[in-house]
Amino acid sequence: xxxxxxxxxxxxxxxxxxxxxIVGLYLYAGKEPFIRTTLSGLTLGSLxxxxxxxxxxxxxLMDVLNFAHGAMFMLGAYMGWQLYTNPTFIxxxxxxxxxxxxxxxxxxxMKPFLIRWEISEKWQKNLPKIAYVLAIVVLxxxxxxxxxxxxxxTAMVAMTTTTVGNPLAEISxxxxxxxxxxxxxxxxxxxxxxxxxxxxxxVKTEFAPKEGLLKKAIVPFVLFILTIVxxxxxxxxxxxxxxxxxxxxxxxxxxxxVAFGFMFGALIEITxxxxxxxxxxxxVLMTLGLSFVIRExxxxxxxxxxxxxxxxxxxxxxxxxxxxxxxxxxxxATINISxxxxxxxxxxxxxxxxxMFAIVTIIMTxxxxxxxxxxxxxxxxxxxxxxxxxxxxxxxxxAFGVGLAALGGIGAGPFLPIQPLMGDQFQMLGFITVVIGGxxxxxxxxxxxxxLGMGRAFGDYxxxxxSLSPTIAEASTVxxxxxxxxxxxxxxxxxxx
Amino acid sequence: MNEQKLNEDIxxxxxxxxxxxxxxxxxxxxxxxxxxxxxxxxxxxxxxxTTTLKSILGLTPPQEGKVIFEGMxxxxxxxxxxxxxxIGYVPEHRAIFRALSVMENLKLAERKKGDFDRSADFIxxxxxxxxxxxxxxxxxxxxxxxxxxxxxxxxxxxNKLLLIDEPSEGxxxxxxxQMMEAIRVLSETTTILMVEQNFIMASQLAHKFTIIDDGxxxxxxxxxxxxNDTEMIHQYLGASIKTQKELEMxxxxxx
Numbered sequence: 001x002x003x004x005x006x007x008x009x010x011x012x013x014x015x016x017x018x019x020x021x022i023v024g025l026y027l028y029a030g031k032e033p034f035i036r037t038t039l040s041g042l043t044l045g046s047l048x049x050x051x052x053x054x055x056x057x058x059x060x061l062m063d064v065l066n067f068a069h070g071a072m073f074m075l076g077a078y079m080g081w082q083l084y085t086n087p088t089f090i091x092x093x094x095x096x097x098x099x100x101x102x103x104x105x106x107x108x109x110m111k112p113f114l115i116r117w118e119i120s121e122k123w124q125k126n127l128p129k130i131a132y133v134l135a136i137v138v139l140x141x142x143x144x145x146x147x148x149x150x151x152x153x154t155a156m157v158a159m160t161t162t163t164v165g166n167p168l169a170e171i172s173x174x175x176x177x178x179x180x181x182x183x184x185x186x187x188x189x190x191x192x193x194x195x196x197x198x199x200x201x202x203v204k205t206e207f208a209p210k211e212g213l214l215k216k217a218i219v220p221f222v223l224f225i226l227t228i229v230x231x232x233x234x235x236x237x238x239x240x241x242x243x244x245x246x247x248x249x250x251x252x253x254x255x256x257x258v259a260f261g262f263m264f265g266a267l268i269e270i271t272x273x274x275x276x277x278x279x280x281x282x283x284v285l286m287t288l289g290l291s292f293v294i295r296e297x298x299x300x301x302x303x304x305x306x307x308x309x310x311x312x313x314x315x316x317x318x319x320x321x322x323x324x325x326x327x328x329x330x331x332x333a334t335i336n337i338s339x340x341x342x343x344x345x346x347x348x349x350x351x352x353x354x355x356m357f358a359i360v361t362i363i364m365t366x367x368x369x370x371x372x373x374x375x376x377x378x379x380x381x382x383x384x385x386x387x388x389x390x391x392x393x394x395x396x397x398x399a400f401g402v403g404l405a406a407l408g409g410i411g412a413g414p415f416l417p418i419q420p421l422m423g424d425q426f427q428m429l430g431f432i433t434v435v436i437g438g439x440x441x442x443x444x445x446x447x448x449x450x451x452l453g454m455g456r457a458f459g460d461y462x463x464x465x466x467s468l469s470p471t472i473a474e475a476s477t478v479x480x481x482x483x484x485x486x487x488x489x490x491x492x493x494x495x496x497x
Numbered sequence: 498m499n500e501q502k503l504n505e506d507i508x509x510x511x512x513x514x515x516x517x518x519x520x521x522x523x524x525x526x527x528x529x530x531x532x533x534x535x536x537x538x539x540x541x542x543x544x545x546x547t548t549t550l551k552s553i554l555g556l557t558p559p560q561e562g563k564v565i566f567e568g569m570x571x572x573x574x575x576x577x578x579x580x581x582x583x584i585g586y587v588p589e590h591r592a593i594f595r596a597l598s599v600m601e602n603l604k605l606a607e608r609k610k611g612d613f614d615r616s617a618d619f620i621x622x623x624x625x626x627x628x629x630x631x632x633x634x635x636x637x638x639x640x641x642x643x644x645x646x647x648x649x650x651x652x653x654x655x656n657k658l659l660l661i662d663e664p665s666e667g668x669x670x671x672x673x674x675q676m677m678e679a680i681r682v683l684s685e686t687t688t689i690l691m692v693e694q695n696f697i698m699a700s701q702l703a704h705k706f707t708i709i710d711d712g713x714x715x716x717x718x719x720x721x722x723x724x725n726d727t728e729m730i731h732q733y734l735g736a737s738i739k740t741q742k743e744l745e746m747x748x749x750x751x752x
Binding site for chain 2: 371377
């Protein structure tokens, strides 16, 4: 009973303080500056949330501090922007990636047979090693003389010009099919070798039932078909994408960025993080190193330049829309919100942030997966003991978190310069958001992100109005963190350990 | 329990060795659990009883030795695979999921869709309290209610073997009675291997015992033989545990 009363007092006093703060700021700043600053704060908060939600869930569930989250945010922006402005690079690489994945995905098909294979212990140890080495050799052969840089460069020509010229004219021809066909074939073989090695041939203690093989064959089969399709449409697909309506193209860009983030996250978790769960400190070093590798690769492919992504037509028309309907009809760049002129694209970012919060909330509270995640944050071992494959849930959560970061990246694309360091600031703020909101709580990440966003926006406002140093906006973040940690060391929504 | 039934072992643990980090926790534990029985693991604190349960399940996989469940070797398999063979686990310290409601705790334990619907009546008959608390979050439950939920969770899917770690730990005497009754009902349909420090409870429930001392299994036998073996009890279980005779005397004075 006492605990309940104490909670009630805390909640009501928080509400009173927040209400007083809002009213105070409103009266002090006046209606229009207040609305404008609040909307800016919400925009930033939405972006912070998309970074912090993943960080928070990943840390809460598996105690992994992902220092490559900012780099993954940046990758999301690059991928989305590439698809939007010149998809040559993406479609040029697609057959190779799909082919390799197709090979690897046959693991569940091979495993039930391979583990029942009678071979000596020596071969059990050495066969996978041989297969891995062979796989790498085949992989290298498959990419020999394959000019990735050229693909990336052709993509670049189109976007250094900010005006929408005619990107179609700049698409340069790719290798002809008669030259190209053996690459996907070799990549499938390389993938098959990896699948062979990771099935652990002959190891009796491994567990893989022979039932449901047909169901397990669906994924590799679909990927095989996709490999063929992707190989055939390497040149025509970029043209088709560029001929599309810009808004639709942007929607596809968002989808591609998120899908890429999701798959990239899954890949990183399975290959690099999973072997290190027993040595948590190494994970920090590994993700930090990974962020440098990603950044350098991006610089290699697209040069260390800052690019400006053209806004989709829905947000590009000059002029001011009087209301939402007029904007959606004509696609104005700005919109009138009770007397304040506000960029429509930022409104879209706010919408995106709140939509993602709603989706995450539904997943976490309504689905079985959300139940497993909430239980796993407390005790992953016990979840496993109930008969649930926790490793797979770890992979999903990591992939989901990276997908959200990639969404943040492409969301930020049209109003921030796209450059290799664009994610770093967001990663820093993401970590602070997680600390403020409480580790492992997506609600905390949301509230924390909004508070930080507001702090930034109003910091800027006060810096301008009272002619203070502009760094006050950045300092606000740290000040908020200190205050929160003094009152609640475990974060606003953190559970006491 | 007749002799023939005791011969059929659902679980055989053969000389397992388990390390946690650099520590050699189990240095050779062997035990047999006859089908349909209640077998109890006895031993001092820190002897390795909990680790034995976790090693069987694969949460702390044994580096050496064999674990055979229904004739199949299961050592080295991932815990979720082992659990899905039909082994339920009730951890010590009432490790229920505090952020989840009672309903969610039970639903999470489903292995197939509809497991909970099939077992709900049985669970609520055994623990009527849980029906009343159905929608409450786990952290609002009292210690006893949490322990009941932890046991109930293992009953949602159809299990052939239940591993129960200290079901009576920290419970009020009246709740211990209820828990004992529940375990007795369970043992009619399921084989049970449990760790129990409360010797009174252990001696009244179990058919078989295995004593673990310092990471090794040292004695195995029928519970009926142990209760009167004062010497063995004092040697391995410490002087704090009372024998049947002493208990009877105590009960006598109370009555």
